[in-house]
Each structure stands twice: as structure tokens, then as C-alpha cells.
Amino acid sequence: MQLRTWRREDGDPSFGEIARRVGALRAKSGTAAGVPGRSTVYDCFRDGRRRIDVALVVDIARALHVPDEQVPEWRARCVAARHPKRRELPVAVQRGRPVRVEPFTRRLDAILPETSVLITGMPGVGKTQAATDLACRLIDRGRTADALVLGLRGGDEGAFPSADSIVDAACSALGARATGSLGDRVRTLGDALRAHRCVLVVDDASHVDQVAPLLAGMGGVPVIVTSRVALELPGCLHLPLVRWEVREIVELIAGIAGARRIAGERDAAERIAELVDGIPLAAAVVAARVRDDGEWSLSDVVDALQEDLGAVDDAVHASIAATYRVLDAQARRLLRYAAMQPCADLTIDQLGALVDLDAADAEQVVAVLEASYLMHRGPSGRAAMHALVRSFAAARARREDPPRARHAALDRLAARFIGEAWSVAAQRAGQAEPGASRFGTDLVELTGEDVPEWPLASGLSAAQLVLERAERNRSAVIDLAEACAPTFEHSGMGRLAMQLSTRAVEAARHIGDREGEARAELSIGSLAVRRGESDARTHLERARVLARDAGVSRLELRAVNSLAVHAAQSGDLAEALTQFRTAHAVAKEHGFDDVEPMLLDNIGITLRRLGRLDEALESAESAYLAALALGHVPWAASALSNLSEVQLLLGDAKAAEASATRAIELAGHFETRVIHAYAATNLGAALAAQGRFAEAILRHGDALRLAEGFGWPDLEASVLVNLAHARLATGAPEDRARTREILGRAVELSEGFPMERGRALHALGLVALQEDDPERAEKLFRDALAVIGAASGPEAQRIRTDLETQLAL
Structure with a gap:
């Protein structure tokens, strides 16, 4: 009835106009709620509504130009209507100088405000103590003579002391008689506070x-x-309190438990600081336990916290619960479900999947949790929660949500992750259309900006969630492995790709998915080839047989290609060329045009290593053109990188430089680190061939940064040897020790890769010659010759010839 009156007095604006005004007011104040729907606004004007959206009804009053001084009273009436049985909560009043808890106080020394301060922060961060310290300093410096502290600790949503109650309680404590409207009584309170020279502390609004x-x-x-x-x-x-640093928490523990108690356990004190993650209330609780109970040491506290963060006692959870109780149902639900999944942080879309909300609605709920300091966002916008908040919310989820609902939420999140993974796989491959999940998982659209960061930002989380739930949802393990394993491999996350694929083999066998088992075995075998592991061929042969039995020709073709790569890596180049050409013919026969660039590229690499350079040049150029025709940018980059090696061997260093430079541009655009690293080191070789050694060293350094820790030891070893040769060419004696160190690392990495190991030992021998150590040089040359053995190809023959010449001398 009142809203209709105000609407009439404001000229009867339409409900759409009122919605627009509310949206404008919210945008101006920074509120995340946004513009309400016209029907939602209309619903607020109906009689007999059972549930009142207090915030919206108050915003409508403001949009109808109701005077500001009437708004608090209107809100109170709305709250009372929504909670007809609500009891007005009393205000806790304390008159006099507040008690400062010295070890706990975190001084705001740089702050001594003239008038009003708002101190905010997550539960347990020390807001009350900061306010106490600030009030005491105002008294100590003569700005005030007294303090009036009003405690407003409320219960559930809407159950909190009103402004009327607060003013009346404060006036009563000061002996001031307050009458009239709320505004009149506030002025009376202000006069009384000035008369008594009091600072007013309003705690926990x-x-x-x-x-x-x-x-x-x-x-x-x-x-x-x-x-x-x-x-x-x-x-x-506004003074938002941040979490304390480790040093400050350790000082707090020492102040409460006593310096002697931590003198011999400082490492344990620092570990406690890490476990409570900067929350002083939690540290104070455990420090008091150590002080009061001689049976407890700080090391005992560490063990207890590592077992269960609830060991910090009920104090912190009670503090969090007070904030939790004032949240709406949707925010509580999101907080609980977010705590049940294992990932450290999630995007807004991923959080929305947990509670089945779209991104816009999830954003609004997260904004509420962020404003309540129960969630926080990093620079990337991903949302996370403090470990103690997670502990509290997970306990609430187990208490309030049935297992069926929790599992359904985690299944939705897993589906979201897998949909993202398929989209990333397609975009990183440069395909126009995304790949398809065999399990019917809906694809998720991602922007190009999200794709490069996805493996580390979300891929780890996806694998963690799916692997933890492998027994409940085996198809999700297989689905994620098929989407993610290549992405992980090309992002330097080979170990995770191997772990995921290994679990996918187990899951596929359990549910009788022969194709899934073949795909997972192929992934394991391909990774094993890259690592130089002895069981690579076993996995690849198994993948080939399984693919043939399952009738998946394309998969069998990929297995044959990987077997050819393994043969080339093992030094059997003739066998490798035969298998690559067979695979290419099969691809042509079945119309698998999308794999032609890869096969032509591999044929070109093998021809180069066999010394058939004209054929290698033709094959690399054909691979590049085929990749361009398909719009397959990463394979175009790979073909150009390999083309540059052929051009360099043919003596055209300038053409090699141009091809490698273009390959770097393409690889960088699609964040393909492996191809980028190969192209960078090939560019270094082309520059060195032109006598531009300083530039060459820089480019090899770029390649090394891309290759280090990637999980492809032959790539890293190759780059290290190339870098060492460029450094040797400079002839600087002071660089020899560093060059020797570089080559030593190459020798370590090249176990299982004869050519790279032979190159590294050969280069070490050259260093020994420069250092006038012929005996050591001879031993290294003989070791290199033994490692290379009978390996075929011109490069192996060139190194053998050089080694034999050096030994003869």
C-alpha cells in the first residue's frame, strides 16, 4: 500500500521505468545486483506477498524519491514484515576505556582519523581489536576522554539491532534523554558524545x-x-584489514604463549602461521592452548592443524558462523559447495556450474561473498576462500546438504571442466570446429584469451577433481584424459598427462571401453617416446591392437605414426620412414586429410636425418602448405621449424633464419611451447651459421627457457648442446666453465637418447681440448663414439667422422 502511494506521488512511473531507476542507483553505488526485471518490480507492489525482497523494496523506495531520512524506518518495517516473529536484539553497551589485548593488537599507527572510520575484514582478522586500539590511541593523545562501545552482534538474516535500538541504548548509557524522530534522537546522542568527549565504537554492524x-x-x-x-x-x-604476515603471527604466538615456549620451536611457530594463513584469532586460540596446557607443544599444534583445521577450536568457526548466518540461501549454498570441491580456486562460470547458475547470477552471489570477506579474488578474477572458511563451510555442507545433492554439484563441475578441456584442445589445435566428446559432454565456449592459461589455471583443478572421484565417475576420467592429455603434454605437464592417461586405462578396462583403453595407451606410449622410456613400444603396440579390434582406423593410424617416431628415435631411420609412408598412404586411403601435415612433417624429419635433403625440403614444404590449407596453425609452425633445419643443411642460412622466425611467430600465437622451443633453437643455429654468435646465444637461451622443466628431456638436451656450441664458437676462455656445466646437464638429460648424448659428449671433448686436457678429451670422444654406435644418417656419420679424426690426432 505504501509503495503504491509513493508511486502515485512520484507521477505514476511505469514499472519498467522504476526498474531502470533501481538499476541506475545500484550502478552508482557499485552494487552487483544490477537491473531487476519489470515483472519482479511489479510483484513488489502486489498485496499479500509471502516473501519480501527487503533490499529491492528499499531500492524501489529510493527510486521513487522517498526522502533519505525515511528510508531506515521503511527498511525496518519491511524487515518486520518479513520476520513477523523477530525479536529486537539488545545492544551490548560498554562505557569507559576499552581493554586492549596487547599481543593480539595490530596497531594502525599511521591512522588517527578526524571523524569516522570503517574497519572491515574476514572473520578472525582482528577488526574488534583494531577498533579497540584505535579508540585507546584517540584517548591517549587527548583527542577524546572516554569511549562508548556498542556491540551489535546479530543472529540470522534480518535479526539485528535497528538504528532506533542503537541510538536509544547509546543515549541511555550517556544519561541523555532522547525523544522525537530518529533524526532528533541522533542529534541528542551527538550532543551527549561531544559533552562527554567520547569516541563512539560500533562493533560488528x-x-x-x-x-x-x-x-x-x-x-x-x-x-x-x-x-x-x-x-x-x-x-x-575505509580500512580493510588484510591477513597477517608470518612474522606478525609468530610475534603474536610469542606474546601469548611466552617467548620461552617458542624459543626452541620457531620453525613450528612459522608453520602454524602458514597453516592459519594469517588469521590472528586462530593463532591466538592455539597459542593460548600451548600457554595453558603444558602437555601441548607447538609441534603438537602443527600436527593437529595438519590433521584438521578445526583444531583451532570453535572460536574461529563461531566468528565465521556469525557472517554465514546473515547470508541469503543462495550465497550459503555456493559457499558450502565451493568448499566441498578440492580445487584451490575457480572461475565464476565454474562456481556457477556447482550451484547450477549462469555466469551473471553466479557473479552476483560471489560479489556478496566477497563483500562479506568469505571469498576473495586474485588478479585473474578466480575466486578462492581462506582455508579456515573452507573448513567451516565444508563442515556445514556435510551437515546441511544430502550426499546426493553434493555429488550432483561435483558432477556438474566436472562436466564444466571437461567441456572447457575439449574447447581448449580444439582451439590449441587450430581447428575451426571443436573436437567431440565420445561421452556427449557439452562443449563450453572459451575466449582466445582464456585458452593459453587454461592448462595451469584450470587444467590442474580439473584433473584433481576428476581423479578424486574416479571410482564414482569412470567415464569422466576417460573423457578428460582424451581431451586434456595432448594439451598437458604440450604445456609442459607431461607427468600429469601420464597420470591421467594411466587412470583412464584402468577406468576403460573397468567399463569395457576398448576405444578408450586404446586412446589412453596411445597417450602413455607417446609420452614414453618423448621421455625415452623403454616401455614406449609396448604401450604403442597395445594401442594399435586395441584400436584395430575396436575398428577405429584413425586411432590405429596414430599408433602406427607413434611407432614410427619411436623407431626414428631409436636410430632405425629406414624402418621409421617405411612406417611413416605407410601411415600416410592409409590416411590418404581413408580421407584423413587433417593428419596429412603431421605425417608429411615426420617424413621430412626422417628424410633430413637420412641425408636425403632435397626430398626432405619437398616434404617439409608440402607439410607447411597442407597445414595452411587446413588452417592448422601449430602444424604450420612445426613444418616451418623443420624446414629451417633442412635449409640450413643445404647452406641457405638466410632462408633458414626466415623460416624459423615465422615459425616462432605462429607458435607464440598459439602458445605451443614445444614448437616454439624447437623454432627458437633452430633460429639460433641459423644465426650461428652466419657468424652472429651473440644473437644465436640469446635465441638458444629463449629456447632453453621454454624447454626447461617441460618433460621432454631430448628437447632440453638438444637446446643445451646447441647453446654450448654457440658459446664455444665465441672462444671466450672465461665461458668454458659455464659451457662445461651446460653440457653436463645435457648428458644427464639425454639418457635413452643416443644422438643427443653423443652430441653432448662430443662437445664436452671439444671443451676439454680448449682447456688443454687431451686425456680427458680422448675419453669423452671414445664415450661419444660408443654411444652413437651404428646410428644411421648424415648427422651421426658427421659426428663419427669428426670423433675418429680427433682420436687419430
Whole structure:
């Protein structure tokens, strides 16, 4: 009835116009709620509504130009209507200088405000103690003579002391008789505070309407407000408290437990600081336990916290619970479900999947949790929660949500991850259309900016979630492995790709998925080839047989290609060429045009290593053109990189430089680190061939940074040897020790890769000659000759010839 009256007095604006005004007000104040729907606004004007959206109804009143001084009273009426049985909560009042808990106090030494301060932060971060310290310093410096502390600790949503209750309690404590409207009583309170030279501390405010009327009528009286929520209080200096540093937590523990108790256990004190993640209340609880109970040491506390963060006692959880209780149902649910999944942080879309909300609605809920300091976002926008909040919320989830609902939420999140993984795999491969999940997982659209960061930002989380739930959802393990394993391999995450594929083999066998088993075995075998592991051929042969039995010709073709790569790596280049050409013919026969660039590229590499350079040049150029025709940018980059090696062997260093430079541009665009690394080291070789050794060393250094820790030891070893040769060419004696160190690392990495190991030993022998150590050089040359053995190809023959010449000398 009141809203209709205000609407009539405001000229009867349409419900659409009112919705627009509400949206504008919210945008101006920074509120995340956005523009309400026209029907939602209309619904607020109907009689007999059972559930009142208090925030929206108050915003509508403001949109209808209701005077600001009437808004708090209107809100109180709405709250009362929504909670007809609600009891007005009392205000806890303390008059006099507050007690400062010295070890716990984190001083705001640089802050001594003229009027009003709002101190916010997550539960347990020390807001009340910071306010106490600030009030005491105002008294100590003569700015005030007394303090009035009002505790507003509320219960569930809407159950909190109103502004009227707060003003009346404060006036009563000061002996001031307050009558008239709320504004009149606020002015009376301001006069009384000035007369008594009191600082007003309002502790644990939940809503703007509790404190905004007080601030409006204080007239220069210092007011300190604490809140678990980032309230919008114009004119207030906002001081958000951050979590404490390890050093500060250790000092706090020493102050409470005693310096002697931690003297011999400083490492344990620092570990406690890490486990409580900068929350002083948690540290204070465990420090008091050590002080009061001689049976407890700091090491005992560490063990207890590592077993269960709930060991910090109920104090921290009680503090978090007070914030949790004022959240709406949707925010509580999101907090609980986010705590049940194992990932450290999630995107807004991923959080939305947990609670079945779209991105816009999930953003609004996360904004509420962020404003309540129960979630925080990093620079990338991913949302996370403090370990203690997670512990609290997970306990609530186990208590409040049935297992069926929790599992359904985690299944939705897993499906979201897998959909993202398929999209990433397609975009990184340069395909126009995304690949398809055999399990019917819906694809998720990702922007090009998200793709390069996905493996580390979300891929790890996806694998963690799916592997933890492998027994409940085996098809998800297989699905994610098929989408992610190549992406992980080309992102330097080979170990995770191997782990995921190994579990996929187990899952596929359990559910009788022969194709899934073949795909996982192929992934394991391909990774094993890259690592030079002895069982690579076994996995690849198994993949080939399984693929043939399952009738998946394309998969069998990929297995044959990988077997050919293995043969080439083992030094059997003739066998490798035969298998590559067979695979190429099969691809042509079945119309598998999308794999032609890869096969032509591999044929070219093998021909180069056999010394058939004209044929290698033709094959590499054909691979490049085929990749361009398909729009397959990474394979185009790979073909150019390999083309540059052939051009260099043919004596055209300038053409090699141009091809490698273009390959780097393409590889960098698609964040393909492996191809980028090969292209960079090939560019270094082309520059060295032109006598530009300083530039060559820089490019080899670029390649090394890309290759290090990637999980492809032959690539890293090859780059190291190339870098060492460029350094040797400079002839600088002072560089020899570093060059020797580089080559020593190459020898370590090249176990299982005869050519790279032979190249590294050969180069070490050259270093020994430069250092006038012929005996050591001879031993290294003989070791290199033994490692290379009877390997075929011109490069092996060139090294053998050089070694034999050096030994003869």
C-alpha cells in the first residue's frame, strides 16, 4: 500500500521505468545486483506477498524519491514484515576505556582519523581489536576522554539491532534523554558524545541502515565502525584489514604463549602461521592452548592443524558462523559447495556450474561473498576462500546438504571442466570446429584469451577433481584424459598427462571401453617416446591392437605414426620412414586429410636425418602448405621449424633464419611451447651459421627457457648442446666453465637418447681440448663414439667422422 502511494506521488512511473531507476542507483553505488526485471518490480507492489525482497523494496523506495531520512524506518518495517516473529536484539553497551589485548593488537599507527572510520575484514582478522586500539590511541593523545562501545552482534538474516535500538541504548548509557524522530534522537546522542568527549565504537554492524543515521548526525564526533561486510558509508575512511604476515603471527604466538615456549620451536611457530594463513584469532586460540596446557607443544599444534583445521577450536568457526548466518540461501549454498570441491580456486562460470547458475547470477552471489570477506579474488578474477572458511563451510555442507545433492554439484563441475578441456584442445589445435566428446559432454565456449592459461589455471583443478572421484565417475576420467592429455603434454605437464592417461586405462578396462583403453595407451606410449622410456613400444603396440579390434582406423593410424617416431628415435631411420609412408598412404586411403601435415612433417624429419635433403625440403614444404590449407596453425609452425633445419643443411642460412622466425611467430600465437622451443633453437643455429654468435646465444637461451622443466628431456638436451656450441664458437676462455656445466646437464638429460648424448659428449671433448686436457678429451670422444654406435644418417656419420679424426690426432 505504501509503495503504491509513493508511486502515485512520484507521477505514476511505469514499472519498467522504476526498474531502470533501481538499476541506475545500484550502478552508482557499485552494487552487483544490477537491473531487476519489470515483472519482479511489479510483484513488489502486489498485496499479500509471502516473501519480501527487503533490499529491492528499499531500492524501489529510493527510486521513487522517498526522502533519505525515511528510508531506515521503511527498511525496518519491511524487515518486520518479513520476520513477523523477530525479536529486537539488545545492544551490548560498554562505557569507559576499552581493554586492549596487547599481543593480539595490530596497531594502525599511521591512522588517527578526524571523524569516522570503517574497519572491515574476514572473520578472525582482528577488526574488534583494531577498533579497540584505535579508540585507546584517540584517548591517549587527548583527542577524546572516554569511549562508548556498542556491540551489535546479530543472529540470522534480518535479526539485528535497528538504528532506533542503537541510538536509544547509546543515549541511555550517556544519561541523555532522547525523544522525537530518529533524526532528533541522533542529534541528542551527538550532543551527549561531544559533552562527554567520547569516541563512539560500533562493533560488528551488519547493515548500512544500522549506522548510516548515526554518522549523519555526529557532527565531528569520532566514530569507529567494524563490519564483516564492506558497507557503503559515504564520508567514512575505509580500512580493510588484510591477513597477517608470518612474522606478525609468530610475534603474536610469542606474546601469548611466552617467548620461552617458542624459543626452541620457531620453525613450528612459522608453520602454524602458514597453516592459519594469517588469521590472528586462530593463532591466538592455539597459542593460548600451548600457554595453558603444558602437555601441548607447538609441534603438537602443527600436527593437529595438519590433521584438521578445526583444531583451532570453535572460536574461529563461531566468528565465521556469525557472517554465514546473515547470508541469503543462495550465497550459503555456493559457499558450502565451493568448499566441498578440492580445487584451490575457480572461475565464476565454474562456481556457477556447482550451484547450477549462469555466469551473471553466479557473479552476483560471489560479489556478496566477497563483500562479506568469505571469498576473495586474485588478479585473474578466480575466486578462492581462506582455508579456515573452507573448513567451516565444508563442515556445514556435510551437515546441511544430502550426499546426493553434493555429488550432483561435483558432477556438474566436472562436466564444466571437461567441456572447457575439449574447447581448449580444439582451439590449441587450430581447428575451426571443436573436437567431440565420445561421452556427449557439452562443449563450453572459451575466449582466445582464456585458452593459453587454461592448462595451469584450470587444467590442474580439473584433473584433481576428476581423479578424486574416479571410482564414482569412470567415464569422466576417460573423457578428460582424451581431451586434456595432448594439451598437458604440450604445456609442459607431461607427468600429469601420464597420470591421467594411466587412470583412464584402468577406468576403460573397468567399463569395457576398448576405444578408450586404446586412446589412453596411445597417450602413455607417446609420452614414453618423448621421455625415452623403454616401455614406449609396448604401450604403442597395445594401442594399435586395441584400436584395430575396436575398428577405429584413425586411432590405429596414430599408433602406427607413434611407432614410427619411436623407431626414428631409436636410430632405425629406414624402418621409421617405411612406417611413416605407410601411415600416410592409409590416411590418404581413408580421407584423413587433417593428419596429412603431421605425417608429411615426420617424413621430412626422417628424410633430413637420412641425408636425403632435397626430398626432405619437398616434404617439409608440402607439410607447411597442407597445414595452411587446413588452417592448422601449430602444424604450420612445426613444418616451418623443420624446414629451417633442412635449409640450413643445404647452406641457405638466410632462408633458414626466415623460416624459423615465422615459425616462432605462429607458435607464440598459439602458445605451443614445444614448437616454439624447437623454432627458437633452430633460429639460433641459423644465426650461428652466419657468424652472429651473440644473437644465436640469446635465441638458444629463449629456447632453453621454454624447454626447461617441460618433460621432454631430448628437447632440453638438444637446446643445451646447441647453446654450448654457440658459446664455444665465441672462444671466450672465461665461458668454458659455464659451457662445461651446460653440457653436463645435457648428458644427464639425454639418457635413452643416443644422438643427443653423443652430441653432448662430443662437445664436452671439444671443451676439454680448449682447456688443454687431451686425456680427458680422448675419453669423452671414445664415450661419444660408443654411444652413437651404428646410428644411421648424415648427422651421426658427421659426428663419427669428426670423433675418429680427433682420436687419430
